[in-house]
Amino acid sequence: MASDAVLTPVLLPEALVQGLSPAQMEAALAAYLLRKAAYAYRGIDYDGLTNVAAPPVVAPAMIRFQTSTGEWLEGISEPKIDPNHWRIHLCVEAFAPCDDPAHFGQACACPKRLTGMREGPANLCTNVFANWVRVALLGTNTTITDATRAGRALTSTGGTRLDGGVASLLGCAGTGVTAATVADTNMQTQTETQAAVTVNTVSGTGSSGTFTVTFTITATADRAYTEVGIKNITTTTAYNFLLTHDSFSVLNVSNSGWPYSLAPSLRKN
Numbered sequence: 001m002a003s004d005a006v007l008t009p010v011l012l013p014e015a016l017v018q019g020l021s022p023a024q025m026e027a028a029l030a031a032y033l034l035r036k037a038a039y040a041y042r043g044i045d046y047d048g049l050t051n052v053a054a055p056p057v058v059a060p061a062m063i064r065f066q067t068s069t070g071e072w073l074e075g076i077s078e079p080k081i082d083p084n085h086w087r088i089h090l091c092v093e094a095f096a097p098c099d100d101p102a103h104f105g106q107a108c109a110c111p112k113r114l115t116g117m118r119e120g121p122a123n124l125c126t127n128v129f130a131n132w133v134r135v136a137l138l139g140t141n142t143t144i145t146d147a148t149r150a151g152r153a154l155t156s157t158g159g160t161r162l163d164g165g166v167a168s169l170l171g172c173a174g175t176g177v178t179a180a181t182v183a184d185t186n187m188q189t190q191t192e193t194q195a196a197v198t199v200n201t202v203s204g205t206g207s208s209g210t211f212t213v214t215f216t217i218t219a220t221a222d223r224a225y226t227e228v229g230i231k232n233i234t235t236t237t238a239y240n241f242l243l244t245h246d247s248f249s250v251l252n253v254s255n256s257g258w259p260y261s262l263a264p265s266l267r268k269n
């Protein structure tokens with residue numbers, strides 16, 4: 001704070017000045033000026049109070065480490081790309097079988113009764129997804145663990161680029177009950193898959209944008225579904241990579257019409 005510059009006098013409430021020592025006063029002013037500068041960096045005029053929401057600043061930061069010999073090392077902290085920041089909003093809907101017994105076990109277009117739903121935003125893209133961002137978007141050769149737990153070296157350039165790229169997607173459903181994690185590389189207990197996966201267009205304005213990925217799983221037996229996921233499959237070698245995975249409280253689905261062995265409270269019209 002030492003300076004020869006002439007400072008503009010500031011009027012402070014007497015009670016405030018009497019309650020603080022000169023050192024405390026200087027520390028309070030320094031903290032205030034730091035906070036004011038932090039708000040100014042976000043384009044917000046801050047004079048002690050504001051009702052403007054300040055978004056987080058993603059930018060390199062100065063950091064210091066002290067070694068075991070007492071030496072200080074300084075450096076720049078890079079912004080972190082955390083796969084947990086790629087959230088998916090999961091919506092799983094369970095439908096009753098078709099009223100026509102001839103359609104049991106098939107994905108027919110007849111209207112069906114909605115029997116259960118799980119929906120929420122706190123769902124995971126996996127480390128596999130982050131590694132695909134590294135190699136496909138950021139151009140960094142990356143070894144990614146596939147659904148067989150084998151490490152697959154994908155290159156961002158050259159003849160084997162991305163192992164031919166993504167050929168197709170696979171929607172997956174299963175009955176594993178362990179909580180999903182970003183380290184997952186496969187479904188826990190996969191029971192059905194769906195190759196017809198629709199990737200819809202991106203919409204959004206300002207600071208928010210989304211797109212949806214949809215698929216329909218047809219139960220091949222009575223199921224107590226607890227997990228879903230999406231895999232991509234590469235072109236050259238057909239590696240399967242689990243991009244996102246989540247678990248949820250059980251959704252019972254019958255494949256054999258009424259009465260439901262797993263949802264006995266439901267009744268046919």
Ligand SMILES: [Zn+2]
Pocket residue numbers: 098099100103108109110
């Ligand atoms: Zn039908």
